[in-house]
Amino acid sequence: MNRVVITGIGIYSCIGRNLEEVRNSLYEGKSGIGLDPVRKEWGFRSALTGVVNKPDLKELLTRRQRVGLSEQGEYAYMATLEALKVAGLDEDFLAKEEVGIIYGNDSSAKPSIEAFEQLRIKKDTTLIGSGSIFQSMNSTVTMNLSTIFKLKGINFTVSAACASGSHAIGLGYMMIKSGMQELIICGGAQEINYHSMGSFDGLSTFSVREQEPERASRPFDKNRDGLIPSGGGATVIIESYESAVRRGANILGEIIGYGFSSNGDHISAPNVAGPTKSLEMALRQAGIRANDVQYINAHATSTIAGDLSEGKAIFNVFGDSRPLISSTKSMTGHEMWMAGASEIVYSMLMMENGFVAPNINLENPEEELLGLNFAYNVVEKDINVFLSNSFGFGGTNSSLIVRKV
Amino acid sequence: MTREEIIDRVNGFLVEEFEVDADAIKPEANLKETLKLDSLDYVDLVVEIESNFGFKVKPEDFQTIHTFQDFYEYIIAKVKGPVETK
Numbered sequence: 001m002n003r004v005v006i007t008g009i010g011i012y013s014c015i016g017r018n019l020e021e022v023r024n025s026l027y028e029g030k031s032g033i034g035l036d037p038v039r040k041e042w043g044f045r046s047a048l049t050g051v052v053n054k055p056d057l058k059e060l061l062t063r064r065q066r067v068g069l070s071e072q073g074e075y076a077y078m079a080t081l082e083a084l085k086v087a088g089l090d091e092d093f094l095a096k097e098e099v100g101i102i103y104g105n106d107s108s109a110k111p112s113i114e115a116f117e118q119l120r121i122k123k124d125t126t127l128i129g130s131g132s133i134f135q136s137m138n139s140t141v142t143m144n145l146s147t148i149f150k151l152k153g154i155n156f157t158v159s160a161a162c163a164s165g166s167h168a169i170g171l172g173y174m175m176i177k178s179g180m181q182e183l184i185i186c187g188g189a190q191e192i193n194y195h196s197m198g199s200f201d202g203l204s205t206f207s208v209r210e211q212e213p214e215r216a217s218r219p220f221d222k223n224r225d226g227l228i229p230s231g232g233g234a235t236v237i238i239e240s241y242e243s244a245v246r247r248g249a250n251i252l253g254e255i256i257g258y259g260f261s262s263n264g265d266h267i268s269a270p271n272v273a274g275p276t277k278s279l280e281m282a283l284r285q286a287g288i289r290a291n292d293v294q295y296i297n298a299h300a301t302s303t304i305a306g307d308l309s310e311g312k313a314i315f316n317v318f319g320d321s322r323p324l325i326s327s328t329k330s331m332t333g334h335e336m337w338m339a340g341a342s343e344i345v346y347s348m349l350m351m352e353n354g355f356v357a358p359n360i361n362l363e364n365p366e367e368e369l370l371g372l373n374f375a376y377n378v379v380e381k382d383i384n385v386f387l388s389n390s391f392g393f394g395g396t397n398s399s400l401i402v403r404k405v
Numbered sequence: 406m407t408r409e410e411i412i413d414r415v416n417g418f419l420v421e422e423f424e425v426d427a428d429a430i431k432p433e434a435n436l437k438e439t440l441k442l443d444s445l446d447y448v449d450l451v452v453e454i455e456s457n458f459g460f461k462v463k464p465e466d467f468q469t470i471h472t473f474q475d476f477y478e479y480i481i482a483k484v485k486g487p488v489e490t491k
Contacts, residue, residue, distance in 0.1 A: 130446070131449075
């Protein structure tokens with residue numbers, strides 16, 4: 001079995017457009033949450049959202065390359081450009097070697113809605129234009145990036161709700177571990193437009209603390225009132241240890257465990273048993289004990305039920321070792337399909353720079369979770385091993401463990 | 406619209422939407438080669454023509470269009486209403 005290492009990371013999110021900006025935001029506990037007033041005109045309960053600026057790709061990509069790129073594809077492209085640079089992978093390498101891509105994405109609502117709107121008005125399918133089909137499919141990110149970067153290895157999208165990005169990395173890890181691939185661009189992307197958020201808003205799952213957007217996402221806090229939708233793109237380049245050494249690449253970390261499970265329960269309500277099983281499997285796969293994990297980047301989205309059940313699952317497995325815990329969603333909001341990948345990037349930045357980012361807005365933790373070791377403020381600490389949780393609708397759970405090399 | 410206005414508008418969307426260098430647009434130049442059109446680009450060309458001139462191009466019509474001049478003449482002939490000439 002091959003060892004699987006991380007040699008490149010890249011990020012484009014509401015707390016920064018690159019690794020440096022994001023590292024600073026994480027350290028300073030800076031929120032990326034704001035308001036999108038148009039949502040109120042459309043009858044949303046909440047106008048709260050992560051605020052991500054659209055990148056200008058005109059100088060970077062040709063018209064044909066841009067036409068099929070969805071909003072989240074643009075974010076993923078920016079993150080991947082940065083990750084490739086960090087990994088020291090250039091066009092020449094991508095052209096000659098077998099590099100794959102596995103990305104998490106579970107919707108592309110806006111182009112479908114716009115195509116239908118055009119069809120309703122024009123009554124002519126040709127007038128929808130050539131880009132819509134490539135923007136609207138769930139695999140929009142992988143089909144576009146594999147074309148832009150001329151990739152020749154494994155090429156598919158993982159759709160697993162809010163655990164998509166985490167499972168994408170987990171599946172890439174398994175492919176490299178087994179020797180089927182040597183180098184894979186993994187990641188997660190999430191559209192942020194209001195078109196894609198209406199049905200989720202309708203479940204009354206979003207925070208309505210609109211008068212103070214930066215304080216609205218408060219995972220584990222007693223006064224939390226829901227999640228805040230967010231998005232962007234995050235890329236994690238993984239490869240076999242042998243490949244990294246052969247290339248002389250800078251090894252940023254090693255993936256040592258991937259645990260997963262399915263709740264076999266309610267479609268949206270979480271439980272404790274499923275995440276507990278995922279955590280235990282990740283530890284078993286990694287061959288480490290609970291007290292070897294120094295930091296847990298929690299899935300905690302700031303919903304009433306979800307945070308409590310995850311906290312209980314963490315307590316079940318890590319109650320004695322008490323690793324530091326924070327949910328970076330307190331700053332970013334819930335990056336959904338992207339979150340499993342972005343939270344690996346956030347945790348990698350913490351491990352690289354010797355700190356644990358704060359769980360901002362956590363003032364009064366749930367009493368049942370008082371035994372957990374929350375990072376209320378930034379903590380200066382050398383991390384050698386961290387774990388990142390991601391859970392999604394349908395009860396899909398994923399836990400990844402990464403260690404310093 | 407005059408012939409010149411139609412030609413200006415065509416050149417305008419070609420430069421803007423198809424990102425061709427304005428200097429490369431010459432009446433005798435080959436449209437497909439100059440714009441580097443692939444099969445998908447023709448779909449977007451249909452969209453642009455409809456959006457600018459209000460009529461739908463039949464895909465087979467492109468078979469007789471080779472140069473920019475052919476393209477201008479095709480659109481001029483299709484634009485509704487009398488075409489003024491200077």
